[in-house]
Amino acid sequence: MSPRDAALLERFLEMMAAEAGAAGNTLAAYRSDLRLAGDAMGGLADASEAALKGLADGWRALANATVARKAAALRRFYAFLHEEGLRQDDPSSVLPRPGQRRALPKVLSHADIDRLFAAIGERTGVEHPSSGDLRLGALIExxxxxxxxASELVALPRGAVHPDRPFLILKGKGGVERMVPISDRAPAAVALWRTRVPAESPWLFPGGNKHLTRIRLYQLVKELAADAGIPPDRVSPHVLRHAFATHLLGGGADLRAVQAMLGHADIATTEIYTHVEAARLVELVNVRHPLVDFRNKHP
Known part of the structure; x- marks a missing residue:
């Protein structure tokens, strides 16, 4: 593997740990699958559609689960390169999609969210809150x-949030700009935090020589979850993004509007959240419907 491919692979795995909360075993599997793919194609980051198709043709004898895992690793890797502006295209559309049920994303309940914000409130509600707690409040809001x-949040410019503008302008995948509404509480939380940001910093959340890293954001969210009494393995920056979408749809938001806010190019990606809500409703019917009492009385 070339030094460039190796460096991009490590950047990708760092993103997977920070944004998706990928476990160690998952990261190891991604590293192995991507290295093997790169060796087979004579290069990873710059592989063409033809090279990927040839690679996939060699998977014919493998089990569906194995093909799905390998293809998923490559799709996420090339989506990452495209999002980061490291490739102008995403060649992974030629990869097979074995018929498997798509896993539903982890979602936090409204009660879980209340516990997270209660934990933040205890920290920031004191007379002299620490800079770290003010930063955490702004991040979670x-x-x-x-x-x-996560990548969009940590890289926000210092002046991205204006008190008189209830939205952000973000540049997402492929350099496409989108407008993202922000909650009424976010500007106030950001304003408190910004008083602690060095005047010379171009970033809203500075860290080291640049801005806060995704890994550090991931750690901060896990620490907050533990403080709120929620198992940390249930919470990550990406899970909070999932909760945002699912709770909006559960409250009656339009699917297309949520797609625009999330920056999904394909509405099928957004539709996974309707499945989450549907699964919750099915569970609700099975637990709360009057027929449950009837069934229990007349087994």
Missing amino acids: LLYGSGLR
Whole structure:
């Protein structure tokens, strides 16, 4: 594997850990699958559609689950390159999609969200809150209140949030700009945090030589979950993005509007949240419907 491919692979795995909360075993599987694919194609990051199609042709004897795993790793890798502006195209559309049920994303309940914000409120409600707690308050307000990707959140410019403008202008995948509404509470939380941001910083959330990293954001969210009494493995920046979408749809929001806010190019990606809501409603019917009492009385 070339030094460039190796460096991009590590950047991708860092993103997977920070945004998707991928476990160690998952990251190891991605690393292995992507390295093998790169070796087979004579290069990974710059592989063509023809190279990917040839690779997939060699998977014919493999089990569906194995093909699905390998294809998923490559799709996520090329989507990452495209989103980061490292490729102008995404060649992964030629990869097979074995018929498997798509896993539903993890979602936090409204009660879970209340517990997270209660934990933040205890920290920021004191007379002299720390800079770290003010930063955390602003981060969570924007994550859950706007459904931002972790990469979008940590890279926000210092002046991205205006007190008189109830939305953000973001440049997402492929350089496409989108307007993202923000909650009424977010500007106030950001204003408090911005008083602690060094005047010379171009970033709203500075860190090190640039801005806060996705890995550090991931750690902060996990620490908050533990403080709120929620198992940390249930919470990540990406899970808060999922909660934003699912709770909006559950409240009656239009699917197309949520698609625009999330920056999904394909509405099929957004539709997964309707399945989450449908699964919740089915569970509700099975637990709360009057027929449940009747069934229990007359087994």
